[in-house]
Amino acid sequence: MPATKTASTCTVDDVQGSHVFSIFRYSKHRGAGLGKFIMSGVFSVGGYDWAIRFYPDGFDAHYKDYIAVYLELLSKDAKVHASCDLRLVDQSTGLSSSMDMTAPRVFNQNNLSRFAPQNATFKIRSEFEASAYLLDDHLAIECVVTVMKETRVSETRSSPKVDVPLSDITTHLGKLLKSKETADITFNVRGETFAAHRIILAMRSPVFKAELYGPIGETGTEFIHIKEMQPDVFKALLHFIYTDSLDIIDDLEGNDHSEMIRHLLVAADRYAMERLKLLCQSILCENLDVQNVATTLALADQHHCSILKDACIECISSLNIDDVVATQGYVDLRKTGPSILLDALVEMRSYKT
Structure with missing residues (x-):
């Protein structure tokens, strides 16, 4: 109370x-x-x-x-x-x-x-x-x-009790995104279109701000193509921009959910959305296992996620290394990023000493 x-x-x-x-x-x-x-x-x-x-x-x-x-x-x-x-x-x-x-x-x-x-x-x-x-x-x-x-001292009086509801601004912004009302820009992501509002995108992402309002931005453009991103990932990204929430992907389970989080981390890094990036790191840290830790380590290194990278190295040090080596993620990492593995081995020594 x-x-x-x-x-x-x-x-x-x-x-x-x-x-x-x-x-x-x-x-x-x-x-x-x-x-x-x-x-x-x-x-x-x-x-x-x-x-x-x-x-x-x-x-x-x-x-x-x-x-x-x-x-x-x-x-x-x-x-x-x-x-x-x-x-x-x-x-x-x-x-x-x-x-x-x-x-x-x-x-x-x-x-x-x-x-x-x-x-x-x-x-x-x-x-x-x-x-x-x-x-x-x-x-x-x-x-x-x-x-x-x-x-003279007045009688003690109670302040009036006013029940103030929780902020509903994100609800209204979510409805604005869904209704497409007053939208002034459209994105094409692999053939699927998404209507949005320039000012909200610019407010939430410095990259969007530079692209839409900067000196070399596409100020007069109403139709923009987004490359190297899946439509469902861009949809989740827009939803987070407007609502500060990832509840749009709550119905995904298991690997599908983890895979979406990985893609959103890449999108967050691409558009300099630090809160979303940290949120994705937090979720991935909680779901590390022998099957995904090597793949996640490569992702963390590529997108400069120091917290997630440290968590991966600590996780590997606690697992049977032979089980990790047997995964496809380790095989891929050994080919594409041997220096990452070397750094990880050095770090793992500190956990075991």
């Missing part, structure tokens, strides 16, 4: 508010002393009271070259999950720019965490006084406070 999938969501309700603290005659507030501050009016966000502190001469001697700005939580004994963004307003444009942002955290009114930020380096005083944030002895501090309220 498929795994059950469920889901839930978590969201946070928040309340946001902003307060602008305008300070006129800034120069008159200078010189009040280190640690001296001006406090804004009290404002409320999320049901809690807050205020802005401005230190024109700096928080202490370590930060005497900075102006300092703080947000302070005033509500008695309150603990608030909140964030804040302290900004300065450009007096020439009216737009504000963030100077210090405090990520969401807990503000506790009973300790120093009631202040944000936790440093006194809001802005270097000389830079501030030379900027557009101070104009006509006037500055404005904007503070945006966001209070996180309730956390």
Whole structure:
């Protein structure tokens, strides 16, 4: 059974508010002393009271070259999950720019965490006084406070179950081949004709692609002769191209089935269809015996099937060599490919040592 999938969501309700603290005659507030501050009016966000502190001469001697700005939580004994963004307003444009942002955290009114930020380096005083944030002895501090309220978690829900059928694209392609609908090319194989579709052949075989669409291909040809191949082999090859299956030869038995696989391996090599070639090798490897191993070894060597070739050599090493020598396949191989036998004998030594 498929795994059950469920889901839930978590969201946070928040309340946001902003307060602008305008300070006129800034120069008159200078010189009040280190640690001296001006406090804004009290404002409320999320049901809690807050205020802005401005230190024109700096928080202490370590930060005497900075102006300092703080947000302070005033509500008695309150603990608030909140964030804040302290900004300065450009007096020439009216737009504000963030100077210090405090990520969401807990503000506790009973300790120093009631202040944000936790440093006194809001802005270097000389830079501030030379900027557009101070104009006509006037500055404005904007503070945006966001209070996180309730956390809401949804009920767990199951994902809808949709039964998706297996892919049926090969079924449709098989029907397309059988119906010959929109076919744009015909092959003649020893007098028997087969209709097909150029684009599908080119998609599945680089050799077909070169022959049908390449610079020296037969692009304008609608009728092509296939030489050195039996009609039933070409039919099985087309079926595999369209369906990725060899079920068309399931009704063949014994030697007839093995012989068809051999011919299909040759066709797969001819048209550079590597998956079909590997599939044929796999089937032949599973059906090696004393009668066919020599013939299969010759086939594997001729069509560069290293996996099948190794399997043949291993099979021969496990058999009675006199039985293999007595087969017609061995006699033919000895005539046409003595070097293959020599290589096989060398390889067989490694299996027996």
